[in-house]
Amino acid sequence: MACPISATTHEFEALVTHATTAITPDQQLDLYRFMLLDRIVEDTMTKLFRQNIIVGGLYSSLGQEAISVGTTYALEKRDWIAPMIRNIGGLLVKGVRPRDIFTQHMARYTSPTLGKDGTSHFGDLKNLHIVSPISMLGDLIPVMTGVAMAGRYLGQNVVALTWIGDGGTSTGAFHEGLNLAAQQRASLILVIENNQWAYSTPVGRQVPITDLADRAKAYGCQAFIVDGNDVEAVFNTSREAVRLCRAGQGPIVMEAKTMRMRGHAQHDSAEYVPKDMFDYWKRRDPIDTYEKRLTDAGVLTAKKKAEILAGINAVIEEDRAFAESSPFPPPELAESAIYHEGPLPIEPQWKRPIAEVTPPRSSVKSVWNVGGNGEFKSGDGAKEPAPAQASAANSGGNGDKRAAAKRPAKPARGRK
Amino acid sequence: MAQTTLLEGIRQALFEEMERDPAVVCIGEDIGVYGGAFKVTAGLLERFGWERVIDTPISETAIIGAACGMSYLGLRPVCELQFVDFIACCFNQLTNFVAKSFYLWGAPVPMVVRAPSGGGVHGGPFHSQNPEMYFAHTPGLKVVYPSTPYDAKGLMKSAIRDNNPVLFFEHKALYRRIKDEIPAGDYTVPIGKAAVRREGRDLTIVSYAALAHTCMDAAAELAKEGIEAEVLDLRTIQPLDKDSILASLKKTNRLLIVHEDTRFGGVAGEIAAIVFEKAFDDLDAPVRRVTSLDTPVPYSPPLEERFLPQLKDVVVAARELARY
Numbered sequence: 001m002a003c004p005i006s007a008t009t010h011e012f013e014a015l016v017t018h019a020t021t022a023i024t025p026d027q028q029l030d031l032y033r034f035m036l037l038d039r040i041v042e043d044t045m046t047k048l049f050r051q052n053i054i055v056g057g058l059y060s061s062l063g064q065e066a067i068s069v070g071t072t073y074a075l076e077k078r079d080w081i082a083p084m085i086r087n088i089g090g091l092l093v094k095g096v097r098p099r100d101i102f103t104q105h106m107a108r109y110t111s112p113t114l115g116k117d118g119t120s121h122f123g124d125l126k127n128l129h130i131v132s133p134i135s136m137l138g139d140l141i142p143v144m145t146g147v148a149m150a151g152r153y154l155g156q157n158v159v160a161l162t163w164i165g166d167g168g169t170s171t172g173a174f175h176e177g178l179n180l181a182a183q184q185r186a187s188l189i190l191v192i193e194n195n196q197w198a199y200s201t202p203v204g205r206q207v208p209i210t211d212l213a214d215r216a217k218a219y220g221c222q223a224f225i226v227d228g229n230d231v232e233a234v235f236n237t238s239r240e241a242v243r244l245c246r247a248g249q250g251p252i253v254m255e256a257k258t259m260r261m262r263g264h265a266q267h268d269s270a271e272y273v274p275k276d277m278f279d280y281w282k283r284r285d286p287i288d289t290y291e292k293r294l295t296d297a298g299v300l301t302a303k304k305k306a307e308i309l310a311g312i313n314a315v316i317e318e319d320r321a322f323a324e325s326s327p328f329p330p331p332e333l334a335e336s337a338i339y340h341e342g343p344l345p346i347e348p349q350w351k352r353p354i355a356e357v358t359p360p361r362s363s364v365k366s367v368w369n370v371g372g373n374g375e376f377k378s379g380d381g382a383k384e385p386a387p388a389q390a391s392a393a394n395s396g397g398n399g400d401k402r403a404a405a406k407r408p409a410k411p412a413r414g415r416k
Numbered sequence: 417m418a419q420t421t422l423l424e425g426i427r428q429a430l431f432e433e434m435e436r437d438p439a440v441v442c443i444g445e446d447i448g449v450y451g452g453a454f455k456v457t458a459g460l461l462e463r464f465g466w467e468r469v470i471d472t473p474i475s476e477t478a479i480i481g482a483a484c485g486m487s488y489l490g491l492r493p494v495c496e497l498q499f500v501d502f503i504a505c506c507f508n509q510l511t512n513f514v515a516k517s518f519y520l521w522g523a524p525v526p527m528v529v530r531a532p533s534g535g536g537v538h539g540g541p542f543h544s545q546n547p548e549m550y551f552a553h554t555p556g557l558k559v560v561y562p563s564t565p566y567d568a569k570g571l572m573k574s575a576i577r578d579n580n581p582v583l584f585f586e587h588k589a590l591y592r593r594i595k596d597e598i599p600a601g602d603y604t605v606p607i608g609k610a611a612v613r614r615e616g617r618d619l620t621i622v623s624y625a626a627l628a629h630t631c632m633d634a635a636a637e638l639a640k641e642g643i644e645a646e647v648l649d650l651r652t653i654q655p656l657d658k659d660s661i662l663a664s665l666k667k668t669n670r671l672l673i674v675h676e677d678t679r680f681g682g683v684a685g686e687i688a689a690i691v692f693e694k695a696f697d698d699l700d701a702p703v704r705r706v707t708s709l710d711t712p713v714p715y716s717p718p719l720e721e722r723f724l725p726q727l728k729d730v731v732v733a734a735r736e737l738a739r740y
Contacts, residue, residue: 148485
């Protein structure tokens with residue numbers, strides 16, 4: 001199991017966590033296959049970039065595949081993700097086809113954004129539940145908090161998961177988003193991918209702390225630290241985070257320790273990274289180590305591996321050919337769709353009686369119950385932030401207890 | 417028909433839309449128990465409960481971001497910024513995330529951002545501004561700025577029902593100053609349509625928000641001198657009702673534009689450019705502008721008075737234009 005955060009600092013080698021929760025061979029092979037698929041998709045794109053077929057930037061998640069794959073694999077179809085540029089693996093697990101990733105990078109008309117944006121900047125509200133990122137770091141955290149809040153309001157009991165790098169934890173949006181998420185007890189999983197480099201700046205020059213997960217404590221939410229190169233550890237920790245979120249105990253911060261094995265993007269040769277550091281982490285490659293583990297355990301045979309590779313390569317070939325033969329968008333597309341005309345693509349999916357949130361229901365008194373006289377005793381609000389509707393039920397009967405008690409994700413009172 | 421303030425018109429719209437559609441929720445600072453800095457949301461909490469009237473920490477970026485996320489699941493959040501000046505704190509979320517969402521990846525963001533705005537109440541440099549053009553300049557956002565209680569209510573309903581992000585400016589000097597007869601029952605005012613407030617043949621005065629009333633006063637004074645000014649209230653800045661401006665100009669052949677925003681890059685400059693491009697032959701005189709100064713909004717009353725366009729400034733400019 002993952003180790004819950006403690007106040008002490010951690011020696012990294014001691015953080016290597018081992019799965020204790022049962023994981024089936026099928027799941028193991030799935031995790032392996034998705035990591036391999038991610039790597040081959042990205043290797044293919046590196047070649048396309050060098051041939052100038054990818055017209056813009058290309059970012060690599062080499063060495064970080066276990067994080068995207070292991071976290072997303074713990075989610076259900078109804079849950080939501082919002083990828084960053086190094087989360088191609090999460091998109092693939094969620095059900096995005098490689099062709100969408102290829103066409104997106106190649107700016108083709110067949111891409112999910114029709115060529116209007118590149119990289120992992122695309123989403124799917126209706127089927128896959130993916131929110132598109134923007135380039136500004138941290139902004140997804142409040143947005144995914146809102147997704148979680150809306151999911152709770154509609155009674156869907158969904159989890160919203162997004163990632164942020166070590167660099168992105170220094171943004172204002174990170175703070176505002178995580179604070180709101182914690183205050184709302186939103187079912188948000190925030191994965192901090194600590195790959196130790198913010199463009200060219202090492203993490204030690206960004207923050208004066210060793211474990212970025214330590215920050216969670218200040219927001220009043222739980223955190224885990226996990227070996228980001230161990231896909232089963234990531235998966236198991238994510239499963240636990242999902243369980244806690246569904247039980248109303250979100251948000252959960254999860255710091256995954258890893259290493260960025262390429263420059264910030266293709267143009268960056270990363271000469272500022274010590275060679276020994278690359279060598280150390282090359283030995284900890286998430287796919288190589290997992291392949292050895294599964295082979296030693298007899299789960300992955302040579303025949304099985306060949307099957308998996310053949311399956312991946314067939315998809316890659318087909319999708320790459322599709323992308324390369326796809327047209328660029330017509331120029332006039334640039335002027336289209338500034339505003340949305342017509343009905344919304346997604347209507348609210350109510351999973352609770354609408355009557356619970358529609359009048360007549362006016363038992364709420366417009367007063368705060370602050371508890372005591374503000375003596376700053378332990379146990380006051382600073383220790384136990386509560387979501388807006390739960391505060392009505394939890395802190396002195398200001399709201400409709402009957403309605404609140406039905407809520408599947410109601411936070412438990414007095415949680416430690 | 418009851419006499420209603422602009423503030424009450426907005427409040428009624430919020431109540432009625434929340435009654436009508438459970439997807440409508442309100443989110444902002446001090447909007448629940450306290451009822452909002454200007455009491456626009458007073459009573460909403462008692463009526464609709466904690467889940468639909470959400471008090472937040474002081475985090476404008478989180479408010480806009482969370483509302484955007486909520487809209488992706490089909491909700492229609494109405495955000496309140498305590499003063500529009502604080503919109504600078506969430507500029508990135510609005511202009512990069514919310515505004516570009518539909519164009520880039522086809523995800524509409526049906527949300528409203530309400531914000532008390534404007535000067536003349538001695539709010540000082542950070543509680544008096546008119547930053548509408550930052551957002552009118554950003555493709556993907558709609559910008560509404562009503563001047564009457566009737567319009568405020570009808571436009572708020574349109575904004576909530578719109579499937580795009582709408583910035584709804586509420587001039588705080590008008591909140592309780594202006595009263596209108598508002599009909600009982602549901603009605604909307606379309607976004608993107610200007611209103612002719614007074615017909616005239618000698619010149620067109622285009623304005624909006626608080627200064628639309630100043631322009632009406634100016635037109636009354638000018639009428640005493642035999643100058644008949646047509647007053648056009650834009651009501652919406654983006655999308656701009658170019659057709660109504662051009663139609664009025666065709667009739668009067670003279671154009672004065674009046675706004676409380678600063679001059680450089682203001683909506684007046686944009687309208688002037690449109691007129692030069694599309695209706696140069698209709699002009700009998702150069703387009704004139706009366707705007708605030710290109711300075712921050714100063715605090716002391718004589719300074720703020722100098723900063724803001726005054727009735728006499730409008731009258732003088734209109735008179736000169738009519739006699740050009």
